[in-house]
Amino acid sequence: MSLPPFEYLAPGSTAELAGLLAAHRERCRILAGGTDLVNWMAEKIYRPDYVIDLRKLPLAAITYEKGRGLTIGAAATIESLERSPVIREFYYALVQAAGQIGSPQIRAMATIGGNCCNASPCADMPPPLITLEARVALTSARGSREVPLEEFITGNRQTAIAPDEFLECVRVPDPWPHSACRYSPFGLRAAQEIDIASVAVNVALDPATGLFAKARIAMGAVAPFAMRALKAEASLVGNAPSGETIDQAALVCSRECRPIDDLRASASYRRHIVGVLARRMLRDAVAAITS
Amino acid sequence: MKRVIELTINGSAYDVVISPQDLLIDVLRQKLDLTGTKKGCGQGDCGTCTVLIDGRRALACLTLAIACEGRQILTIEGMEKHGVLHPIQQAFIDKGAIQCGYCTPGMVLSAKALLDEHPAPTEHEIKLGISGNLCRCTGYVKIVEAVRDAAARLQAAADCGKGA
Ligand SMILES: Cc1cc2nc3c(=O)[nH]c(=O)nc-3n(C[C@H](O)[C@H](O)[C@H](O)COP(=O)(O)OP(=O)(O)OC[C@H]3O[C@@H](n4cnc5c(N)ncnc54)[C@H](O)[C@@H]3O)c2cc1C
Ligand code: FES
Numbered sequence A: 001m002s003l004p005p006f007e008y009l010a011p012g013s014t015a016e017l018a019g020l021l022a023a024h025r026e027r028c029r030i031l032a033g034g035t036d037l038v039n040w041m042a043e044k045i046y047r048p049d050y051v052i053d054l055r056k057l058p059l060a061a062i063t064y065e066k067g068r069g070l071t072i073g074a075a076a077t078i079e080s081l082e083r084s085p086v087i088r089e090f091y092y093a094l095v096q097a098a099g100q101i102g103s104p105q106i107r108a109m110a111t112i113g114g115n116c117c118n119a120s121p122c123a124d125m126p127p128p129l130i131t132l133e134a135r136v137a138l139t140s141a142r143g144s145r146e147v148p149l150e151e152f153i154t155g156n157r158q159t160a161i162a163p164d165e166f167l168e169c170v171r172v173p174d175p176w177p178h179s180a181c182r183y184s185p186f187g188l189r190a191a192q193e194i195d196i197a198s199v200a201v202n203v204a205l206d207p208a209t210g211l212f213a214k215a216r217i218a219m220g221a222v223a224p225f226a227m228r229a230l231k232a233e234a235s236l237v238g239n240a241p242s243g244e245t246i247d248q249a250a251l252v253c254s255r256e257c258r259p260i261d262d263l264r265a266s267a268s269y270r271r272h273i274v275g276v277l278a279r280r281m282l283r284d285a286v287a288a289i290t291s
Numbered sequence B: 001m002k003r004v005i006e007l008t009i010n011g012s013a014y015d016v017v018i019s020p021q022d023l024l025i026d027v028l029r030q031k032l033d034l035t036g037t038k039k040g041c042g043q044g045d046c047g048t049c050t051v052l053i054d055g056r057r058a059l060a061c062l063t064l065a066i067a068c069e070g071r072q073i074l075t076i077e078g079m080e081k082h083g084v085l086h087p088i089q090q091a092f093i094d095k096g097a098i099q100c101g102y103c104t105p106g107m108v109l110s111a112k113a114l115l116d117e118h119p120a121p122t123e124h125e126i127k128l129g130i131s132g133n134l135c136r137c138t139g140y141v142k143i144v145e146a147v148r149d150a151a152a153r154l155q156a157a158a159d160c161g162k163g164a
């Protein structure tokens, strides 16, 4: 395997990065961990004239402040997320997702920014991030804007990023009161596996009534990009977190998803798995809140 | 455009002429004759090209050599010291954890990354630690045993060092 030729740039500041992106636009590609980009260049899917490496930029910090939520720098590695004590405490689904990605080597290299920008239907970070109402900060020489991740990913390997923008960080608001989030992918083996389906849930109970107050469910690998299960979410809110309510919501998830048949699994098997995962994750989340 | 970069590999500085698109695996093997690092799948799946960069596991087949300037690269050649194999290497030999040997350099470096962080890993931690390294020969049982044995050897050496 050899890569097509390109010029390599490693800017020392985000201002310099923004300048390079503005100058080279479609002719350049950002390099973070390289776990997707290097493969895609090898396959000649991308032939950038310039590869702009983020490695010298201070974009890898993970910070949490009550009231302002969590900020994950775009270049934070999946490994650093998996190991972050604040993420483990307040956003457990992200630890579950990070821990499932690739292999230890891939997790040490791959970044959250790359996972969101690569926008694969099977990417593990978007489903839990979407249930947590994550937003991405997109920066260019023109300024900065924030977009909900749900709107940022627009299709299979498509995002709303402009050619002169880079993803600076992912912001996740404070967890809802009395809430818990959970994520589970499902593949055919434990390591180095591409999911055949995944489900993330984030639910809050009303402490007075004990009923579901808020619910978000996102499903991965069963549509061109991570999709919300809006009907299933609506079926939960206002109801008691009983086995019956959860079973019903899980059934609605398996009807709502839009899977395809491919070499890894049939569409009907994927629907079945989505139902199973949704039921398990909802039960786990409810148990975590009530325990 | 070709250029000269300085790479620090196993503690030594190498000046090497590269193109920006050259991958670390090819630079190690073809330009520096450090052929201990193996190339398997070339796409991040098999782990046989595993090296440590600044102490963290990295896949040399997905790493641009030019992006390694200023960083510390450890390859299998850097494991032995003064002609003595590293305890992890010796444990692999003693426990029969090597058959064809193609996966071994990557396995040994994954084991090193694991043991640097978890000097006394559980069996589960060992399995997770080598989960990114495929072996077509051994069935992994002997490899897990070797890593456990290496942990004990390193621990004994550390205790001995403390006593001295
Ligand atoms: C063997 C293997 C196993 C894998 N397993 C999984 C898995 O289980 N789950 C999973 O979700 N993924 C998996 N992946 C895919 C990949 O590792 C992840 O998507 C990873 O998070 C990508 O991050 P990166 O930093 O390596 O991205 P890169 O390869 O550096 O970049 C990916 C894309 O995003 C763009 N980009 C990166 N950062 C930014 C930024 N800050 N701003 C704008 N654009 C940016 C790049 O230009 C490129 O187009 C696997 C990949 C391999 C090779
Ligand atoms: S050769 Fe690098 S992972 Fe297989």
Ligand code: FES
Pocket (backbone or CB within 6 Å): B097, B098, B099, B100, B101, B102, B103, B104, B134, B135, B136, B137, B138
């Ligand atoms: S010993 Fe042959 S691949 Fe592991």
